[in-house]
Amino acid sequence: MRAANTTLWDPLVRLFHWSIALIFIANYFFNEAGDDWHQWLGYVAVAWLVVRSLWGFMGGKGAARWADFFPTPARLAVHTKALLRGEAYHRMGHSPLGALVMLLMMLGIFLLGVTGYMLEEVDYFWGEQWVEDVHEWIANSVMALVVVHVSAALFESYRLKENLPLSMITGKRRPLD
Ligand code: HEM
Ligand code: HEM
Secondary structure (H helix, E strand, O other): OOOOOEEOOOHHHHHHHHHHHHHHHHHHHOOHHHOHHHHHHHHHHHHHHHHHHHHHHHOOOHHHOHHHHOOOHHHHHHHHHHHHOOOOOOOOOOOHHHHHHHHHHHHHHHHHHHHHHHHHHOHHHOOOHHHHHHHHHHHHHHHHHHHHHHHHHHHHHHHHOOOHHHHHHHOEEOOOO
16 A cells, blocks of 8 residues: 655745746736736746745755755766666656756746846836847747746656646655655
């Protein structure tokens, strides 16, 4: 018989996840000349990034901590080799490649806040075409990462026969066999 599912993602991690996911999608598709909603939602996402980053140093649960999953070159090498050999890689927490994509998405959303601020609030850059182009390019790059992220979550769910997106809602995951 299987052991009961264990709690992996604490409420702050889950609230952070679905907040930035919704904000990113909303701002990606609704950006009419950067209206007020677009700007404020963008800043809320940046505030979430700060909270989540601090939580990575002091969060109660191990899996929320940077030290638990930070994608060091050594960890990335182990994960990549396992993938190339077609071997399963299963751990209670972020995988190294998953964590790398996570960091890139977070960096991209942060830079959207910075370039958005430049476009709106800094006279020197106001209405500058190149800043708009950079803002748009970053938004498209984060969208590409989101596609990779969601595909990986679905693919790993299929491979592990476990609903990983559900774990980001309930916080629970099946313990390792
Ligand atoms: C749309 C924009 C999205 C963004 C920007 C995003 C970003 C992130 C980030 C930053 C994390 C790390 C969470 C943390 O430790 O705090 C994460 C984890 C996760 N996300 Fe997303 N996400 C998005 C959409 C989705 C969707 C639609 C799904 C489900 C299909 C999903 C499934 C997951 C899962 C399962 C994890 C945990 C991964 C693991 O087990 O290591 N995400 N996501
Ligand atoms: C999650 C964060 C954000 C995302 C995903 C996002 C995404 C986008 C996208 C896709 C566009 C359309 C680009 C184009 O086709 O020209 C856009 C435009 C714009 N964004 Fe953002 N953005 C974010 C945050 C912000 C923030 C924080 C601000 C300002 C405080 C901002 C200000 C603007 C402005 C002023 C435009 C209009 C540029 C124009 O006139 O075409 N954005 N954004």
